[in-house]
Every structure is written in C-alpha cells, then in structure tokens.
C-alpha cells in the first residue's frame with residue numbers, strides 16, 4: 399500500500415492532517431468539460447495504477463515528496479484568484495480526501511477531483527472527473543459520483559473498455575474520449591467513433607498543444 403495516511407483513521411483535526419504534495423499551481427484546465435477555465439491544481443503524490451503511457455510517473459511514489467498540512471494548503475489557496483480547485487495526482491483516492499475537501503469547501507470555491515477511481519471514494523466534491531484505467535479496475539464506490547467519464551484511448555481495444563465503463567455511470571454523466579498524447583493515430587479512430595456514437599464527446603489535452611502545464 400502506497401498511501402502513508404491510513405483511511406478511516408480517527409481524525410482529530412482536519413487542519414493538521416497532512417498529504418504528500420508533488421506540486422500546486424495556478425493554471426487553466428486543459429481537458430474535459432471545464433477545458434479553458436481558470437483553476438488551481440493540487441497534485442497529490444502516490445499512484446498504484448501504473449498506466450504504461452502515464453505522463454506523471456514521477457508522482458507514483460510518495461516518498462520523495464514533502465507532507466503539507468491542510469492548514470498550509472488552504473492558506474495558500476486563499477491568495478489565489480480562482481473559483482476552482484482541482485485535486486489531481488497521481489491517484490488522489492489513495493488518500494482520505496475528507497479532511498482536505500471539508501476545509502477547502504469553507505473557502506467558498508468549487509472543488510473538483512480527477513481520479514481513476516481505483517480506491518474507495520472519499521471527500522466532498524462539486525465535480526468529479528472519472529478516468530478509469532484497465533490496468534487497475536475502479537472501485538465500485540466511484541460510479542455514482544462521476545460528473546464526467548473520460549476514457550483515454552491508446553489503442554483500438556480501449557473502445558471496448560470505454561463502452562463497458564459507460565454502462566456503469568449514471569445517465570447524466572458526460573462521456574469523453576481522449577487520445578493518448580503519444581498515440582496520435584487514435585485521433586482519427588476517436589473522430590470516426592464519435593460520428594457513429596454521438597453520446598461521446600472529444601476531449602483534447604489543450605495544455606499540451608499550447609506547451610503549458
């Protein structure tokens with residue numbers, strides 16, 4: 399188990415709860431429904447999904463990243479001119495997200511999660527981007543929380559995976575297919591698939607096209 403903070407441990411004080419942080423940064427969301435929107439990102443360390451094409455492999459281990467208290471994270475955010483806080487990773491659900499999200503909600507900002515759903519759901523969110531990966535299947539608790547389903551397509555058989563996951567999310571969940579950045583051939587496949595299957599939308603990693611993070 400990678401996470402260093404045990405889930406379901408008694409929480410005495412949300413503000414002193416700590417998380418391993420890879421980075422925090424103010425940017426523009428590049429993907430999915432909120433693409434183009436001003437947002438502040440909190441990238442948590444730790445992932446045990448191990449996607450072969452992962453562009454965040456340096457986040458997989460928690461060991462080299464400092465622990466930050468919820469109090470420190472929230473105080474930083476108060477200075478930032480944004481309405482959206484995005485908790486990403488790594489795989490954020492390795493950690494109990496309740497202490498962090500309870501305190502972040504008090505700032506009045508909207509709290510988003512980006513997750514593969516590979517671990518039990520925790521926390522309070524205004525928007526959940528669910529990006530399931532076949533390399534470690536999602537925990538059942540994620541499906542009803544999915545605001546958008548975003549399936550990365552790196553090869554043709556990923557469409558079968560996308561279809562099977564789409565059957566498990568609520569009907570209101572917005573469904574996206576996103577080409578894996580290093581597999582440009584999938585762009586044409588997705589384009590043609592969406593023409594045949596209009597319930598799906600195209601998501602592009604616009605920050606990569608722009609060369610920003």
Ligand code: SF4
Pocket residue numbers: 445446447448449451452453454455457487488489514531
């Ligand atoms: S779930 Fe995300 S962080 Fe983890 S290996 Fe896959 S792409 Fe990388």
